[in-house]
Amino acid sequence: MNGRFEYAIRYQAVVTCLKPFRTGGKNRDSQSILLHRDGVPFLQGSSLAGALKSWKNNEALFGASSEQNGKTGSTEGSVIVSDLEFEPNAATVMRPRLRINEQNGAAAYAAKFDVMHLQTGTKGTFELLWCGKKCEADDVKQQLEEYLSALNQGLICLGGQKSNGFGRVQVQAQCRQYNMTNPNDRTAWIMNSMDGSETVELRPVRDDRIILHVTSRTNSLLVKGQTPEGYGEGSVKAAQIKENDKYVIPGSSLKGAIKAQAKRIAPFLNISDTQLESLFGRESRKENGQSDNGIAGKITFSDAIFDDKAKRTAVPRIHINRFTGGTIRQGLFTEEVIGGKCEWDIVIPKWKPEKTKEQQTGALLVLYALRDLGIGLYSLGSENAVGRGRIEFLQIDIQTENGSAFIKCRENEVTVQDENGILAAWQQMGGDEP
Helix, strand or coil: CCCCCCEEEEEEEEEEECCCEECCCHHHCCCCCCECCCCCEEECHHHHHHHHHHHCCCHHHHCEEEEECCEEEEECCCEEECCEEECCCCCEEEEEEEEECCCCCCEEEEEEEEEEEECCCCEEEEEEEEEECHHHHHHHHHHHHHHHHHHHHCCCCCCECHHHCCCCEEEEEEEEEEECCCHHHHHHHHCCCCCCCEECCCCCCCCCCEEEEEEEEEEEECCECCCCCCCCCCCCCECECEECCEEEECHHHHHHHHHHHHHHHHHHHCCCHHHHHHHHEECCCEECCEECCCEECCCEECCEEECCCCEEEEEEEEEECCCCCCEEEEEEEEEEEEEEEEEEEEEECCCCCCCHHHHHHHHHHHHHHHHHHHCCCCCCCCCHHHCCCCEEEEEEEEEECCEEEEEEEECCEEEEECCCCHHHHHHHHHCCCC
């Protein structure tokens, strides 16, 4: 930032987590999050700035990096982005995860792990500060408020695990402008005062994403929040995951099931493994003794949230000796299954202006996989072999910048409404239906 300036704009923003929020841990430890020395969780300002810049690259505001003659350099931007600091008493949640072997669809070796995150509803604050010439202020103010609007609208998500639905926030912001030729403004600047600030009206910005809002109903689903500890009367249940007093199917679980089915369908749409990895992402891969950082998927899956009418049922089970086929002594235990209506979103972004075809092909692939889920070709959650996780009804509301459509699936019946011809255009582009 230039040491000489005649005008400054400061934004103070308050964010509320609408989805789980992960800030990352030390040494890639999934069971911790970033904390200041005083124990306050935070997201680094560099990460926040990177997320803003990834939505719309503005080198004048956020700077640029370059490489010339084998040397890496950078250009400083005119905006200072603070850390996003959360409440000192912010509640954390440990969510169980299971890494899947994509070759056989089973759990990978040593695949069970936990991920810590801040729970939905957590609040935090950050600041944006610009200093420059007065003649540039109006244009800069408009641009910065577009970034804040995009963040509030969900076009920008923050932190880790974004493809699993994490990092969506709601934003409220105050703006204070300082004219350094005005004595009162100079005093307010020196005192770091926001007195006289104005509430920012965050207007909607262009949304070129494809959003699939899914409503589904099941009567016996289990996503294990914990495993049984012991057997017999009084044994611990294999309980469904629950957060903020709502039963949930984690976005990672939804993505895993839908990705597996999409992989089966992809050859019929001439989608390569490379394109599939770009859409859904993949874990880090070791080649020639070295590991890469994996690929972050572009498609985002939110958690599926059950409504207040969800019915919890305790189902007794018997632990079987796999060698003899008989019942293990004192082998009675209980599983907790959930039935009811749940809703979730799948978002397919247009990551580059020229990538409209890839975006629509990705949406078509996901729609086919959802249709197969709705007509019972595969299930969600755990214990599929004993009938858990079958979907009784599924509706997909499709929102695009060019209009909407919807699909309903029930058993072997599929109903499509496509008045704007959106699905017909996608299917013509994607080839024959699998």
